[in-house]
Amino acid sequence: MQPAPNLVEVARRARVSTSTVSRTINQTGKISLKTQEHVRRVMRELGYKPNRVARRLRAGGKCHLIGLIIPNIQNPFFADLARGVEDVAYRNNFAVLLCNYDEDAAKEQFYLDVMVAESVDGIILPPIHENDAAVLRVAQSGVPVVCVDRALKPASGIDLVEIDNERGAFEAVEHLIQRGHRRIGLIGGPADSSTGQARLQGYLAAHTRAGLTAPAELVRFGDYKPESGRILSAELLGVTPPPTALFVCNNLMMIGALETIISRGLSIPRQIAILGFDDLPLAAVFSPPLTVVRPPAYEAGRAAAELLFKRIEQPDRAATHAKLLPELIVRGSC
Amino acid sequence: MQPAPNLVEVARRARVSTSTVSRTINQTGKISLKTQEHVRRVMRELGYKPNRVARRLRAGGKCHLIGLIIPNIQNPFFADLARGVEDVAYRNNFAVLLCNYDEDAAKEQFYLDVMVAESVDGIILPPIHENDAAVLRVAQSGVPVVCVDRALKPASGIDLVEIDNERGAFEAVEHLIQRGHRRIGLIGGPADSSTGQARLQGYLAAHTRAGLTAPAELVRFGDYKPESGRILSAELLGVTPPPTALFVCNNLMMIGALETIISRGLSIPRQIAILGFDDLPLAAVFSPPLTVVRPPAYEAGRAAAELLFKRIEQPDRAATHAKLLPELIVRGSC
DNA sequence: GTATCCGGCGCAAACGTTTGCAGCTAACGT
DNA sequence: ACGTTAGCTGCAAACGTTTGCGCCGGATAC
Numbered sequence: 001m002q003p004a005p006n007l008v009e010v011a012r013r014a015r016v017s018t019s020t021v022s023r024t025i026n027q028t029g030k031i032s033l034k035t036q037e038h039v040r041r042v043m044r045e046l047g048y049k050p051n052r053v054a055r056r057l058r059a060g061g062k063c064h065l066i067g068l069i070i071p072n073i074q075n076p077f078f079a080d081l082a083r084g085v086e087d088v089a090y091r092n093n094f095a096v097l098l099c100n101y102d103e104d105a106a107k108e109q110f111y112l113d114v115m116v117a118e119s120v121d122g123i124i125l126p127p128i129h130e131n132d133a134a135v136l137r138v139a140q141s142g143v144p145v146v147c148v149d150r151a152l153k154p155a156s157g158i159d160l161v162e163i164d165n166e167r168g169a170f171e172a173v174e175h176l177i178q179r180g181h182r183r184i185g186l187i188g189g190p191a192d193s194s195t196g197q198a199r200l201q202g203y204l205a206a207h208t209r210a211g212l213t214a215p216a217e218l219v220r221f222g223d224y225k226p227e228s229g230r231i232l233s234a235e236l237l238g239v240t241p242p243p244t245a246l247f248v249c250n251n252l253m254m255i256g257a258l259e260t261i262i263s264r265g266l267s268i269p270r271q272i273a274i275l276g277f278d279d280l281p282l283a284a285v286f287s288p289p290l291t292v293v294r295p296p297a298y299e300a301g302r303a304a305a306e307l308l309f310k311r312i313e314q315p316d317r318a319a320t321h322a323k324l325l326p327e328l329i330v331r332g333s334c
Numbered sequence: 335m336q337p338a339p340n341l342v343e344v345a346r347r348a349r350v351s352t353s354t355v356s357r358t359i360n361q362t363g364k365i366s367l368k369t370q371e372h373v374r375r376v377m378r379e380l381g382y383k384p385n386r387v388a389r390r391l392r393a394g395g396k397c398h399l400i401g402l403i404i405p406n407i408q409n410p411f412f413a414d415l416a417r418g419v420e421d422v423a424y425r426n427n428f429a430v431l432l433c434n435y436d437e438d439a440a441k442e443q444f445y446l447d448v449m450v451a452e453s454v455d456g457i458i459l460p461p462i463h464e465n466d467a468a469v470l471r472v473a474q475s476g477v478p479v480v481c482v483d484r485a486l487k488p489a490s491g492i493d494l495v496e497i498d499n500e501r502g503a504f505e506a507v508e509h510l511i512q513r514g515h516r517r518i519g520l521i522g523g524p525a526d527s528s529t530g531q532a533r534l535q536g537y538l539a540a541h542t543r544a545g546l547t548a549p550a551e552l553v554r555f556g557d558y559k560p561e562s563g564r565i566l567s568a569e570l571l572g573v574t575p576p577p578t579a580l581f582v583c584n585n586l587m588m589i590g591a592l593e594t595i596i597s598r599g600l601s602i603p604r605q606i607a608i609l610g611f612d613d614l615p616l617a618a619v620f621s622p623p624l625t626v627v628r629p630p631a632y633e634a635g636r637a638a639a640e641l642l643f644k645r646i647e648q649p650d651r652a653a654t655h656a657k658l659l660p661e662l663i664v665r666g667s668c
Numbered sequence: 669g670t671a672t673c674c675g676g677c678g679c680a681a682a683c684g685t686t687t688g689c690a691g692c693t694a695a696c697g698t
Numbered sequence: 699a700c701g702t703t704a705g706c707t708g709c710a711a712a713c714g715t716t717t718g719c720g721c722c723g724g725a726t727a728c
Contacts, residue, residue, distance in 0.1 A: 004450070004475075006684055017708045022686060029687085030706055052451040054684035057387045057713050065452075074417050076615070079408050086407075086434055090441070095448045098432035100420055107424070114429045116338070117386040118399075141338075251615075258619040281410070281585075282616040285592040340714055351678045356716060363717085364675055388714035391683050 005046040014042040025050060060119050066308060067097045067115040069108065069125040076251060077278050077297045081148065084301020085124055092309060094121070101128070109134050116143060122308045124301075126150040130194055144311045148304040151194050157319045159311060161304040163295040165195050165277075168326030169202025169247070170209075172275050172293045176245045177210045179334050181273060185218040185236040185243035187229060187253050196221065199249045199277060218243050222253050229256025237264070237272070244273060245334065251278035254290075273334040277326075289331030296324045339380040348376040359384065394453050400642060401431045401449040403442065403459040410585060411612050411631045415482065418635020419458055426643060428455070435462070443468050450477060456642045458635075460484040464528055478645045482638040485528050491653045493645060495638040497629040499529050499611075502660030503536025503581070504543075506609050506627045510579045511544045513668050515607060519552040519570040519577035521563060521587050530555065533583045533611060552577050556587050563590025571598070571606070578607060579668065585612035588624075607668040611660075623665030630658045 011018040016039060023029040024039045031039075042048075056063040068085050070078045082098060089096050097120060099111040108128050112135065115123050122144035127135045130153040139145040139158050146159040176184050186203050189196025200219075207214040217239055222228030229248060233256065236243055248254045254276040266272050268288055276283075276292045283290040303322055311317060345352045350373060357363040358373045365373075376382075390397035402419050404412045416432060423430050431454060433445040442462050446469065449457050456478035461469045464487040473479040473492050480493040510518050520537050523530025534553075541548040551573055556562030563582060567590065570577055582588045588610040600606050602622055610617075610626045617624040637656055645651060 007686095008684075018685080019687075019709080020707060023707090026686080030704090032706060035706080049447055049451055051391075051453070051684050052448070053387055053391045053453055054713090055686080057385075057391050057683090057715085058685045058687085060713075072417070073407060073420075074410070074413050076408070076410070076413075079410075079413050082432075083406070083408050083434065086432075090444075095431060095433065095445070095452070097429060098416075098420075099429065100417065110424075111429070113383055114386070117383055118429070119385070119387055255615055255619065258616070262619050262621070280616055281589055282592070282614055282620060285589065285596050286616060287596070287621050341716095342714075352715080353678060353717075354676090357677090360716080364677085366676060369676080385714050388683090389716080391685085391713090392715045392717085394683075 005048050006051065007048075010039070010043055010046060010048050013046065014039050056119055063119070063121060064092075064094045065097060065118065065120045066094055066305075067099070067111070067118070067120045067123040067125075069099045069101055069111050069115070069123065071103050071126065072100050073098070076280065077295065080297035081301035081304075084298040084303075085305045086301075088302050088305040088309070094309075103128060105134070108132075112138050116141070121312050122146070124148055124304045124308055127152050129192060142315075144308060144315060146304050146308045146311065148300055149195065159304075159307045159320050161300050161307060161322045161324065163195075163297075163300060164323045164325050165198035165295075166202040166205065168277065168293040168295060168328075169199040169249070170206045171202075171326075171328045172277065173203050173206035173247055174209070175291070175328060175330065176247065176273065176275060176334060177206060177212070179245075179273070181245040181334075182212065183215055183218060183241065183243045183245070185233075185239075185246045186214075186220065187232045187236070187246060187248045187257060188219065188221045189249045190223055191221045196224075196249065203247060215243075222249070224250045224252055226252045226256035226259075229253030229258075230260050231256070233257035233260040237261075237266075242272075245269075246272060246274045248274065248276045251276065251280050254278070254280065268333050275334055279329065284331065286333075288333050291329065291331045291333045293326045293328050295326040300324055339382050340385065341382075344373070344377055344380060344382050347380065348373050390453055396646075397453070397455060398426075398428045399431060399452065399454045400428055400639070401433070401445070401452070401454045401457040401459075403433045403435055403445050403449070403457065405437050405460065406434050407432070410614065411629065414631035415635035415638075418632040418637075419639045420635075422636050422639040422643070437462060439468070442466075446472050450475070455646050456480070458482055458638045458642055461486050463526060476649075478642060478649065480638050480642045480645065482634055483529065493638075493641045493654050495634050495641060495656045495658065497529075497631075497634060498657045498659050499532035499629075500536040500539065502611060502627040502629060502662075503533040503583070504540045505536075505660075505662045506611065507537050507540035507581055508543065509625070509662060509664065510581065510607065510609060510668060511540060511546070513579075513607070515579040515668075516546065517549055517552060517575065517577045517579070519567075519573075519580045520548075520554065521566045521570070521580060521582045521591060522553065522555045523558055523583045525555045527558075530558075530583065537581060549577075556583070558584045558586055560586045560590035560593075563587030563592075564594050565590070567591035567594040571595075571600075576606075579603075580606060580608045582608065582610045585610065585614050588612070588614065602667050609668055613663065618665065620665075620667075622667050625663065625665045625667045627660045627662045629660040634658055 007018050007021055011021045023031050024036045086096050101108040124146050126149040148161045188200050204214050220232040222232050248257050279292050279294040341352050341355050345355045357365050358370045420430050435442040458480050460483040482495045522534050538548050554566040556566050582591050613626050613628040
């Protein structure tokens with residue numbers, strides 16, 4: 001097996017200079033159509049594939065690679081989001097460098113470093129929290145960055161695609177209230193996360209709008225993981241008088257909450273109604289089918305990627321802020 | 335903002351040659367401890383980060399990047415697997431280039447090209463089918479490749495980590511038989527996939543072992559997607575006499591099958607027992623809790639990555655073939 | 669004293685591209 | 699006939715590393 005043919009080999013075989021070959025590939029500069037045809041034929045014959053590494057080294061960026069840094073791909077929300085990003089990347093012939101940072105600042109920093117060291121064309125990520133200095137640094141160093149799902153507080157010219165979490169939570173809780181529930185427990189996200197905050201606001205706003213005051217003793221904050229769903233739901237069910245409904249602020253905590261409820265033999269929705277943020281694969285066939293508000297994760301991924309490509313093309317355009325609406329899917333758990 | 339410091343800048347500031355700096359970084363060659371200390375201090379002061387692209391270009395490979403090409407990250411099985419790969423990659427300071435090929439040969443080829451053009455250190459993937467020439471070519475061109483989940487038929491020295499699908503299916507169906515089921519419907523994988531074949535074999539073997547003959551009219555082949563679960567389960571339920579149990583060969587078809595069953599108001603397991611291959615997030619809290627055989631996806635990802643790193647270190651070692659055992663998780667759906 | 673060796677370090681050539689600049693040819697205007 | 703221009707192409711210098719080879723000086727051996 002001979003070494004893969006490179007650009008100089010192509011040039012030699014085609015009896016032209018490397019510049020000519022390079023320019024035919026990139027459609028840059030003036031090359032006569034005849035020469036182009038010829039070069040292309042030689043490339044085909046040799047099965048030439050440009051070396052992306054060399055290209056990136058020389059041209060720094062502009063080289064068909066973007067980075068996606070997410071908390072955890074095992075969370076279906078982020079899996080959908082990642083898929084959205086990847087689909088539009090593929091359509092633009094870009095590859096995606098995917099990393100899980102596990103809400104760990106050190107890991108996030110590590111991967112950010114990797115991204116700039118790889119001189120990717122751009123980065124998509126949900127920042128670990130609202131004032132994530134590390135992300136800000138790389139954005140200010142000139143790498144196109146778009147935030148998705150979570151905002152960066154000093155929104156200094158950084159594109160953002162987020163879910164309208166407040167609206168989603170509002171509609172969810174409003175739905176519960178319309179169904180007659182007055183004691184609605186909240187299993188919220190982390191108090192210091194923008195999504196957690198927004199969902200809490202929606203919960204409160206729905207109460208206010210209905211002329212009710214949210215029962216403070218029924219509000220708890222978790223960490224978006226199953227364990228806290230398990231624990232907090234148990235806590236809430238122990239309050240007297242107990243809640244008649246639970247609004248669980250993400251899919252993983254929902255799993256934990258359901259464990260508690262099932263293990264206590266409570267019947268849904270007769271004894272306790274339940275409504276979740278984030279859809280889940282089996283939610284529609286659950287018994288009862290789970291009513292949820294579904295954030296458009298896939299669409300958010302797509303939107304973020306499209307935004308990123310726009311910014312890569314024109315780095316000086318004004319920052320965009322998109323807010324996608326979640327959808328209330330009424331099934332049978334309320 | 336000044337340009338990121340590079341190796342020659344470090345060398346200049348440290349009053350040594352670039353070779354010395356490079357060698358202190360890579361611990362290669364003889365450099366006095368005193369010089370090393372000095373160089374390291376200067377690097378820290380400047381906040382020097384080596385450029386991975388240049389490094390890869392020069393050294394070709396050995397540069398902390400591996401590729402992972404999977405069908406679809408939205409499938410929890412592959413999400414777990416990807417997470418396994420990424421965890422051991424991170425521990426070795428490697429980044430992962432992740433791609434979804436959607437069982438599409440053209441996409442797979444595209445991403446394989448990207449991998450070699452990026453000169454990754456190695457590639458992990460489930461080949462699209464048993465004799466995947468594209469993968470073979472890449473492997474033979476010298477790039478370390480390890481197959482995971484699916485085998486390559488000409489097993490010509492390529493490492494493999496697979497799940498013991500036959501064994502898993504065998505245990506699943508044996509469990510059903512022990513529970514008294516005699517008419518067990520099979521919603522199988524694609525007939526031309528190695529995993530589909532193996533699971534079919536397990537299904538048949540369990541019958542044989544029990545002195546039964548598998549009912550041919552209850553065997554159907556799907557495509558591992560929800561739709562075929564929906565359709566095939568409907569077909570099977572229409573056979574007379576109907577099956578008393580269904581063995582569904584992957585998670586997505588399981589979702590479809592459940593839709594059919596729920597929509598017909600059939601009670602599980604009284605009217606129809608159901609057992610699935612692959613676990614699902616809500617399976618444990620489903621009512622009834624779903625009995626499944628859980629393939630160790632995360633562990634397979636870890637094993638594959640570890641194998642890959644071994645091969646990267648010693649390219650000439652003999653090919654390994656690991657077979658991981660799935661676990662039958664008996665819950666309440668049989 | 670000389671020969672040998674070795675630890676420590678630098679020189680400069682790669683790796684495979686892109687790209688600014690310059691050169692060359694033919695056509696064109698005057 | 700001569701300058702100008704436009705179209706096309708080549709030269710060679712980057713991009714930031716790694717690494718083979720060779721140089722230097724001091725220690726060791728004899």
